[in-house]
Amino acid sequence: MREQESPSQTFRPSRWQRQRQRQPGGRRRAATVATALAAGVLAIGALAPSAAFAATRPDTVQQGLDALVRDDGLPAALASVTGPDGRTRTYTAGVGDLATGSKVPRDGQVRVGSNTKTFTSVVVLQLVGEGRIRLDATVDTYLPGLVRGEGIDGRRITVRELLQQTSGLPDYTKADIQPRYYEPRELVAFALRYKAESGPGEQWAYSNTNYVLAGLIVEKVTRHPLAQEIDRRIIQRIGLRHTYFPAPGDATIREPHPRGYYRDEADAPLRDITETDPSWGWAAGQVISTNSDLNRFFTELLGGGLLPAAQLAEMRTTVPAGYPFDSRARYGLGLVSTPLSCGGVYWGHGGSFPGYETRGGVSATGRAVNVAVTAKPSDGAAMKRFEHLVDTALCR
Numbered sequence: 009m010r011e012q013e014s015p016s017q018t019f020r021p022s023r024w025q026r027q028r029q030r031q032p033g034g035r036r037r038a039a040t041v042a043t044a045l046a047a048g049v050l051a052i053g054a055l056a057p058s059a060a061f062a063a064t065r066p067d068t069v070q071q072g073l074d075a076l077v078r079d080d081g082l083p084a085a086l087a088s089v090t091g092p093d094g095r096t097r098t099y100t101a102g103v104g105d106l107a108t109g110s111k112v113p114r115d116g117q118v119r120v121g122s123n124t125k126t127f128t129s130v131v132v133l134q135l136v137g138e139g140r141i142r143l144d145a146t147v148d149t150y151l152p153g154l155v156r157g158e159g160i161d162g163r164r165i166t167v168r169e170l171l172q173q174t175s176g177l178p179d180y181t182k183a184d185i186q187p188r189y190y191e192p193r194e195l196v197a198f199a200l201r202y203k204a205e206s207g208p209g210e211q212w213a214y215s216n217t218n219y220v221l222a223g224l225i226v227e228k229v230t231r232h233p234l235a236q237e238i239d240r241r242i243i244q245r246i247g248l249r250h251t252y253f254p255a256p257g258d259a260t261i262r263e264p265h266p267r268g269y270y271r272d273e274a275d276a277p278l279r280d281i282t283e284t285d286p287s288w289g290w291a292a293g294q295v296i297s298t299n300s301d302l303n304r305f306f307t308e309l310l311g312g313g314l315l316p317a318a319q320l321a322e323m324r325t326t327v328p329a330g331y332p333f334d335s336r337a338r339y340g341l342g343l344v345s346t347p348l349s350c351g352g353v354y355w356g357h358g359g360s361f362p363g364y365e366t367r368g369g370v371s372a373t374g375r376a377v378n379v380a381v382t383a384k385p386s387d388g389a390a391m392k393r394f395e396h397l398v399d400t401a402l403c404r
Contacts, residue, residue, distance in 0.1 A: 068404055072397040073101035076381060080390040083278065084112045084266040084382040088299035089401055090307065092374035096300055102382075104266040106278065113264035115298045117250055118380045119286060120366050121359025123302060124295040125219045129171050129342025130309065131226050131237050133319040140229050143168040143322065150225045154196065159204030167225065169208050170218040171341035172327060178202035179215040181288075189257050190287045195220050212327050212339060216292035219342075223291025234291055246308045251297040259283045261296055268363020269383040278383060281363045293361055302368060303376035306356055309343075310370050324355070332360070334395065344369075350403035360384065367398050377401040 073085040084102035100112040135141040147155050147162035147170065155162030160177065169175040183198035199217040206213065223234040230237055235253035243251050250263060260283055269278040286294045297305075308314055315323065326338035326345055333339070337346045345353040348371060356369020356378075365385065368378030377398050385391040 069097075069099050069397070069401050070101070072400060073099055073379075076385075076390075076394060076397070077102035080385055080393065082381045082383050082385065082390075083269055085379065086112060086114075086116060086118070086266065086299055086381075087377065087379045087397070087401065088115060088303055090300070090303040090376040096303065098300065102266075106267065106269070107280070112266050115250075115300050117261050117263045117265040117296050117298055118364045118366060118382070119261070119268065119293075119359075119361040120295050120297045120302060120380075121289065121293045121361035121364065122216075123297070123357050123359040123366060124289065124291065124293045126306075126309070126342045126357045127238050127242055127295055128219050128222050128226070128234070128291045129323065130314050131234070131241055132167065132171060132222050133315055133323060133341065134241055135226065135229055136322075137316045137319045141167060141225065143171075147221060147225070150228050151221065154193075154224075155200070155221065157200035157202070157204070159207070160200060165208045167222070168322075168341070170222050170225075172212070173214055173218055173329075173339055174209050174212050174327065175215070175218050176204045176206040176208050176210060176213065177215050177217045177221075178205055180217050180220070185288050187284055189285050190290070192220050192224055192290050195288065195290065196224075212329055214330070214332060216289070219292035220290055226291075238295075242305070242314065246304060246313060248297065248301045248305060251295065251301045251305070253295055254286055256287060257285060259285050266382045268361075270362050271383065271386070274386050284362065286361070289361060293359065299366070299368070299378035299380055302366070302378040303370075306368070306370045307374070307376050310355055311374075333358070348403055349399050354398075354402055365394065367395050369398070369402075371402045375402055 069087050069089060073087055076082050076085045082102065083106055084100070084104055087099040088096055090096045098115045100114055102112060104110045104112040104116070132141060136143055144166050147165045147167065151162060155165065165175045178199050180195045180199035182202055196217060226234050226237055238253050242248070252262065267280050268282045270281045271278055312320060323341045323343050326340045329337045329339035329344065333344055334346050337344050342357065343355055344357050345355050346369070347353050352372050354369040354371045358367040364380060364382060366378060366380045370376045379394065379397055381394060385394050
């Protein structure tokens with residue numbers, strides 16, 4: 009299917025985008041972005057070459073999606089590109105259901121996996137701004153006695169280290185996770201069966217356990233379910249109409265969506281795993297959303313619409329990252345910066361959940377891109393082509 013722009017897919021401009029539009033004589037000037045950067049409103053990195061959204065070659069994104077389906081055997085690929093003026097273009101390729109051959113729903117809902125970590129981190133940092141959580145307080149301050157294991161002590165691990173993935177905690181996904189409902193503390197218990205990866209603060213290592221603990225801290229401090237806090241503080245606040253945190257035991261996807269597929273091995277047939285209990289991801293990976301809603305979320309976040317300046321600066325304070333990110337990437341507090349081929353960086357996160365992969369973010373120009381596919385790319389080369397499409401769409 010070809011790209012399309014329609015009123016139903018056009019976002020209300022964010023606060024950042026509205027500021028860019030309110031220039032004398034109605035002109036949008038590149039200097040506006042430079043001024044915002046200098047003032048610390050959007051310190052994203054070196055400013056990429058300016059280009060009007062209207063100058064985008066929509067076929068470039070479409071061709072990239074078509075190639076992912078044709079050359080890499082992915083059932084479906086979807087993308088959303090939002091310009092600095094808030095206009096959004098959506099794209100699809102492939103089929104939404106291999107059994108029926110149905111079309112891919114335009115801007116359909118998908119499981120966005122670890123993009124959930126950014127949502128969780130935003131809630132924690134909002135609570136930091138309210139004086140209810142301290143980044144350099146220990147996990148034991150909020151969850152006394154919960155985190156103990158071989159080389160593991162919650163009295164030595166800080167909230168900052170959880171969000172920055174430098175706690176040294178093992179990932180609970182090492183355990184044999186079955187397709188059933190899990191309580192968050194069960195997931196922590198799985199992790200504590202294993203030895204610490206390193207001492208707190210010694211090195212960066214990706215672990216979903218960090219974000220499950222961050223979610224438990226949110227619940228302890230607010231006395232509300234994490235899903236309720238994410239909905240109130242983020243989803244409702246900025247109008248993410250197609251984003252939600254599934255209720256316990258809810259294995260479905262509410263709105264039109266492409267089916268998600270999984271291979272047990274590289275040469276095995278694709279298996280439909282769309283309906284699955286996502287509770288094993290919880291604060292680290294349970295959210296369902298659309299590419300366009302993710303564009304809006306990251307645009308509002310980087311534009312200062314969700315966090316005070318001090319907490320946004322903390323979120324953008326990074327350390328070198330590794331797998332599963334680009335080798336040049338840097339990890340902040342639930343936020344990743346990745347260099348662009350055209351100069352500067354983009355900020356986002358990305359997510360993997362069985363059946364779906366999502367990648368994207370926002371550049372310094374205010375351009376936002378998210379791409380989703382409905383199976384994990386089969387090898388490293390295919391994954392690089394998938395991720396390169398985000399760079400291409402942001403740099404055009």
